[in-house]
Structures are given as structure tokens and as C-alpha cells.
Amino acid sequence: MQVTLTWLDYLILLTYTGFVVGIGFALRKYMRSSSDFLTSGRSIPTWVTGLAFISANLGALELVGMAASGAKYGAITAHFYWVGAIPAMVFLAVFMMPFYYGSRARSVPEYLKMRFDERVRALNSVSFAVMTVFASGISMNALAKLLHLLLGWNYHASLWICSAVVLVYVLKGGLTSAIYTEVLQFFMIVLGFAPVVYLGLKDVGGYHAMAGVLSGVATNPSALHLRDPGVSYGAGAWTSVWRTLLEGPTNNPMGVDWFAMVFGLGFVLSFGYWCTNFLVVQRAMAARNMTAARNTPLIAAVPKMLFPALVILPGMIAVALMAMPSKGYRIPAPILDNAVYARAQAAVAAAAREPADQAFKEVSAAVGRRMDPAKVAALVADCAAGPMSEAAFDDRLWNAVDEYDYDGVILSLVKRYCPTGLLGLALTGLLASFMSGMAGNVTAFNTVFTYDLYQAYVAPNKSDEHYMRVAQVVTLFGILASIACAYFAKLYNNAMDIIQLVFAFVNAPLFATFLLGMFWKRTTGTGAFVGLLLGTMASGLVHALTIAQGNAPGMKGGYLGVAHTFPSEMAQNFWLATFAFIVCFVMTAGISLVTRRTKPDEELAGLVYSLTPRIKVEGTPWYQRPGVIGTALLGGCAVLNLIFW
Template structure:
């Protein structure tokens, strides 16, 4: 380990200084919280620039930095689809059509919407499943950070996850959601500073001649078939699976993302958040995907450990002090993801499960103590969940499996509730359970090689579409043929159109044009 640290020179001091600053931010954010709501949420309390950066930074964790660089090394330029198809359309849809329904009804979370639209049982089911997803994603963040430390510094996996978890638990425990958001601001600039030099140096390798299979990996749509389960990716899986089901479902219903957006002070600010963050996503696509594409030239044996692509690229292309900065950037991105999910779990558990079901009508100090306990519990459970990632070849395959089994059927019943008054709580619950069960069974059949796909990612995309379809059909058929009286104000109506101003439409149009240009550029 000493040899691994010594090669960084003075650059190794970036990492401990970063850790101290994050804990200092947590200490400065510490205040005498009087209610659990102040500790766990920051609804309508923060200015727009801070919310935009926090919204973007909370998404730039293990899924973004380590996972998508691994995807680029594995699938080539197809990794851009996670931005251009899996993110931008969903962010525009959220701003123009979904946010007005939330804001018009004073709803600040997806479980709260499930409560108002369907009932308490659906809210509890949604909260419990989402809390489990948060723990699994936290485990992914810890695993990714430990892998980074193993490659760059040489410390063991166990010590890596303990170091990361210790720093995060200090500042989240002290400052709650405010400490998490303000740390995300600091982490955002650290991430950009650490990754931008690598992306600039990697661009050079994209123009070098190479084998035909490497050159083919630089195309986004060229040669992709419309429906081909045996291909690495096909048009149906990318557009319907990644784009509509997983992408729209994530950006429109993810608890962490919505928690950040609702922190904006006004309705107009909240609707701007995903649009401005969309431009940031396009910028981040270059920071993350380009080094992964360059790895096809620089690291000929990348296939052994795709999740180690980015730290290995840093060891090759960075000077010692830049390696220290790059390591700190990776730590910042992964700790940001971990902190976001830990604080989200604490809010879900305390507000949507414990307060509403297990222990009602207690004073706020009691729920505040439970919030602190939930932060500690979430961190400890995440340590255990991190070991599950050894079962998967790369992080993105694990992440998309989680979303295809749990998020896809929830998006189906959520969207059905927006579109029709007929769907009731019983139909929604049964629809979710059937869709989720089918997706899980489908994944087992694929893992046993009884069903064959061109890649695990294609299997996940197709599974998400099938789970969504089954959940929607079952929820519709198992609901009575009568209207739900309370559903009218929770659906798209003239309020959505009347509350969309020209400025929002212009922002959305510019973002869509930029997305189309990226598609053409990498065709």
C-alpha cells in the first residue's frame, strides 16, 4: 500500500484535504433542528443555482463516473445512449408535463403522490421498495469506491469501503440533507477538475487507426438493427427499454432527483432544474464516455475488469499530482452518490414508513432521533450490500437489473394513474407485483442461459419493456370499471399547459436540439 501511495507524490494530499473539507461542511451545516422535516428535507428552501448543481452532482456518482466509463470500454459509443436517449428526453418530459402535476397539488415526493392518487397501501409499498433500491445503490457506490482505491492506492476492499462510509456518515449525520446538498456543490467542482484533463487527453486516441472492431465501437446508431435481441444493443431495447421505460421512469419518479428539484424556492425554478441540468449531462457525457472509448486503444486488456477502466486510465495518462486530483474526483463522485442515497433512505424510512405506519402521532423530536438512527442503519446496510456487486461483470448491468425489476413496473402504474381515472389501489398493487415478478423470473432465465440475448444490457432493456407492459395491463384489468373521484386533479390537464411559459419551452427546445446534434455527431 505504501508503494501505491508513494507514486502520487504530493498529489496524494488532495484526498485527505477533500475528506476534511466535506466533514467541515457537515459541521457548518449542523444546526438545532427542531423537526424531522428540517433534517431530512429542504423543500422550497434553496436558490436555483445551488439546486441545479446539487441535482446534477447527485446523479454523477457510481452510475455516472465509474459505471458509464466501464460501459464505454465494453460497448463503445453505445454508452452515449444512456445520456442522449436515457436522460435528456426524460428530463424534458419531467419539466414540461410531470412537474406541474406535482407542484399544482403541493406534492413533494413520489410516495406522497401514491398516497393521494391510490392510497396508504400503495404509498407503503412504493416507499419500502424505493428504500431497498436506495440501499442497493449505496452498496454500488461503496463497491465502486473500494475498487478505485484498490487500483490506485492498493488498499484492500474492506478498508476501502470503511474509509468511504466513515466520511459520509459523519457529514450526513451532522447536517442532514443540507450538508448533503452543500457537499454536492463542492463535489461537483472537484469532479470536473479531476476528470476534464483526462477527457482532453483521451480525445487524441479517438482519431488513431485501430482494428476494425475498435473503429466500429465509435458509432452510435450505424449498423444497429431495429429489433435484434441477439445483438449487443438494438433499437427496440434502446428506445423503448432504456429511453421510455427506464429513462422516463428514473427522471420522473426517482426519490433523490425529486427531492433535489423540490428544494428550489419557486415553481418556475423547480421546473427549470432538470432542463439546466440536462445541459450539464451532455457535458458530463464527454467527461465520462470519451476516456472509456480511449481505453480501447490504451488498455488492450480492459475486458478483465471494466469497472476499473477510469482509474487505470488515470494511472497511464496522468502525472503523479494529477493522479491525486483524479483519485479525489472519483472519491467525490462516489461519496456524493452514497450520501444522496443514505439521506434519501433516512427520509423515506422516517417520513413514509415509520411515521405513517409503525409509530404514529409522536412529537417531532422523536422522529428527528429516528432520522439520525436511519442514517446510521442505511450506512451499515450499504456495507453489506456492496458485496453483491461481485456477482456482476460491471456496475451498469447491476444497476439496470435493479431498475428493470423494481422501477419499470412502478413507472407503469404511476403513468397509468396520470392517464386514467379507472386504475385504483388494488389494481396498481397487483400490477406492480406481477410486472416485478415477471422481470425477476426473466432475469433468472437469462442468468441460467435458458433465454439468450446478445448482451446482459439488451436483456435488461427488453425485460424492462415486458415488465412495464405486464404491469400496465394487469393494473388496468384488475381495477373496477368505475372512475376514481380523487384522480382528476392528479392527471394531466389544462393546468399543465397553462403553467408552461415561453422561457421553459425555449430551454427545452435548445436542450433537445443539443441532444439531436450529439446523436448526429456520433452516428
């Protein structure tokens, strides 16, 4: 199952590595102060910050995960982009960027301190710093595992070498270097994956032929073991974004109702991520002036809008290929441990003397997964007939597993279509996404840690050189901590799931705090702080009392009793966020009304909508005004929604 890379593939990989490291060194001489290092001294052109804005988000998990969702749920996954990201990015540009950029805050937590008080900043900066390191570690572990299993690369080597490359260029050139390399990585990802998608689409006979095949899959998804027997959707379920959504949760592959999709995913989760996450907002804050900062998310929105073709389409192609028997393709099975292979070998040998159904049961029990009866029977027969090499046995056993590891979709397509040469380019694209996501996390982490934790609480009033040195040490620490988290994720998968769950609880209510803080001057620090805590607790409580269909009470919710059953895990997530948002919104507003304001109007100028003078756009030509561009983008997004209705 493994492909071998030739010198040519390594040459392409090395060329890329040489250039990103070179950019770091070229920028070294510009790093004179801590603000050069951590905030780029606000000097970067708009198109650069714009592309870096999406590239920082386009980590390996995004690439791998979106293709996985494309296979699992079909085109409806595009709502993460067309209902979620794009409107949120327009909102950030038009309404929120003036406060972030105009306040001259150096980070999102610092804005919260200016607007509210130290408590809110401390809460946000600590949770953000911890979360960033864990997110980075989880992503690194996932990719290193994938590279090991599908390409045979050494897990530790992939992890450490990629980290070392990121460390070198971030340490040398700071945020500027992260942003510049993110632009290079953006083009690398797009140009590396575009030919793979093109070949895949050509293989299935073009988009319309693929849609035809997928409508057959949608009416009987259990034929490919994509769903349990008896489940059936409308013909367009894998290719339409709204039609099946409006027919209700049992009629679309994601199992979500339209309200949870629009309000939970679109409004609460996406606006919460794109408008408040410092990882992306930092890129816009590095722009050279207010107009540039506001246009950053708008420039980013153009390619973002088209990304589903690059990241979701491969998943749909994979399902279509699987439905065409002549193509001989399947989505890879989940990875099996070496111990499983050893157990299975013994079981298969013993099974030769037993009746077929008994043999099948024993082999299935040894593997611990759902198996394909015909493939198991053939394997048992062939093993009995003569000796089989271990590699061949492992390969056939793995193929006989009748479950899918959707995260393997993208690499399996790369392996299927890429001859040496293009293979190197596509893998470089994958590693580029890995590095851009990691560098994004590290640069956001070091800024928040240095300014919002170290300078604020540990050592205020030191010289700028001191903070510059601290920032560099923190960069190294951040990368080492991410590596530690990657190993932690490798060893304790379940503990990691719990940590991610807690982060989801913390993030869900965040947007309510920003919304009230920016648009209602009456919001108080106490209201924001207590509201955030209660919102987080509310999402934890909802999770403890509800469950998704097919899950047993426990890690996935319902451990305090089951008050409600959601049709799917996605629906549970979206509703959870909705509840957290509403609780945080209502509590923040209510507590604000009964507590005294600590900041007078003068102190809130530039931080709250009603107390900030409107930005004059008369000087800029109409086509450069954020309001105009934003409206045009929303129009374009609406058209895409209609085309794939």
C-alpha cells in the same frame, strides 16, 4: 503496477474532505425541524438543485461503469444519455414535476399514497428503501475493491473512512448539506477528470486519429480479444451511435436492435429511473418554488448531455491505446486471488521441464483464465533461467492473462497520465463521486424511512422533534446497513447478483403506474397495486424463459426453459423491461376499468393532469419557461445524435 501517492496528493484529498465536512458543520444551525433536515425546507436555488440532481446520480459506479461500457461497446453507450436521460429529464420537468411539487408530497411514495392508496405507497417505499441500501453497498464494495487492487489502499479503511465523512456531513446538515456538497463534488469530478481525458485524447492523436484506429478495431475486434474470433462489425461500430444500431443486433457491439434501444432503454428504463426514482426527484423537490423545481432537471440536462465526453470517451481512448502497440497499454486483467498466484507459481516451476503446449495448458489451468501463450512461454523460460522476485512474478502473470476487467479502465488511465499533484486531484474526483452517490442514497433512504414507513405505520402523531431525532438515527442506521451490504457483496457475489436481478424486476414496470396515475383519472388504487405486482412477475417470468447468446441457463435466465434467445444481455434487459412495462400498463388499465374508484375528482386535484389547472407561465420571461428550455434541450440532443450518427 501500483503508483504511490505523495504528501501533495494527500494534501489535496484532505483539503476536499475538510471542506465537505465544514459545509456540514456550517449548516448545522439551520437544522431546526425534521423538514429542514429531510426536505431542506424547500429553499435551495435552482442552479444548486440542478447540479445536485446529476451529481447524486454520478456515483462511482456510473463513472467506472460508463468508461467500461465505452470500452466494451463504444460510442453507442451514449444512448444512455442522448436517448435515455435527456428526454426523460425534460419529461419530468415539463409534465411530472407539477404533480410532485404541487401536491406538497414530501417523497415519491407519499405522492403514490395521495394519488392511490396505502398499499401502493407501502409497496413502493419498502422496495425503494431496501433497494437504496443495497445499491449503496454494491457501489461501495466495487470502489473499495478497485482502490485496493489498483492503489493498494486498505479495503476496510477506504470503506469506513468514506462512510464516516458522509455520515458526519449528512448528520450535521441533512439534505441541504448533501445537496450543497453534491455541487462541490460535481465540480471536483469534472475538473478532476477533464485533464485525464484531455491527456488521453492527445496521446492517441486527437479524436479523428482515435476514430481511425477504432475503425480498424471494429472490423477485427478479436485481434485485441475484445470479441470471439470471427466477429466483425462495420468500420464505424465503435464511434457511431445510430448507423450500426440501425443495421441490426449482429452489426453493433452492444448486440441490440433499435426498438429495444429506443423503447426498452429510452422510454421504459430511463423514464422509469429519472421520473420516479426518489433519489433524483428529491433534489428537484427541494427547490424554492414551482418554476425552480421544474427547471432543476432542465439545468441538470445541460451538463448531462455533455457527460459522454467525460465518462464514455475514456473507455474509447483505452481501446484505441490498446490497438496502438507503441503505446504499451492494455486494459487491466481481472484481479487474481492470492491462492491463484501460489498455484500458478508451482505450475510455472513444474512447466519448465515440459513441452511448450503442455506447459501452457497447465499454467492456464492453474490460473483458470484465458492466457496469452507467448507471455506464458516467456515467463516459464525466465523463471527457469533464474530466480524472480514474487512481486515481479505476480505482475507478469497478471499481465499474461488475456481477459479484461473493463471496470479498471478509468483508474488505469489515471495512473498512466497523472503525475503527483494531478493524481491527487483525479483521485479526489473519484472519491467525490463515491461520496455524492452515497450521500444521495442515504438522504433519500432516511426521508422515505422516516416519513413513509416510520411516521406512516410505526408511530404517527408524534412531535416534530421526535421525527427529527428518528431521522438522525435512521441516517446512522442507513450508513451502517450500506456498509454491511458492502461486506455482504464482497463475500457473496452471487447472492448479490440475484438481489440486483430482483430489483430490476421491481423497477421495470414502475413507470407504467406513474404514467397512468398522472394522466388518467380513472386509474384506481387496486389497478395500480395489482398491475405493479403483475408487471414485476412478468419480468421475472420473461427472464426465466429467455437467455442471452453465449450464456448457460441459470442465474442469467432460462432456468424454466429457453423460449427465446437474445443476441446479448443488454438486449435481454431492454426487452425484459419492455414486457414488464406493457403487462403493467395493460393490467393496471384493465383492472382500473372493472374496479370502483375510491377517490372522487376533488381529492385528485393537483395529482392528475386533467384535474389540475394549467400552471400560468405568463409571469416568467419566455426564456425561463420549462416548455421553451425543454424544447431547446431536445433540439440540442438531436444535434448531438446527428453529429455522432
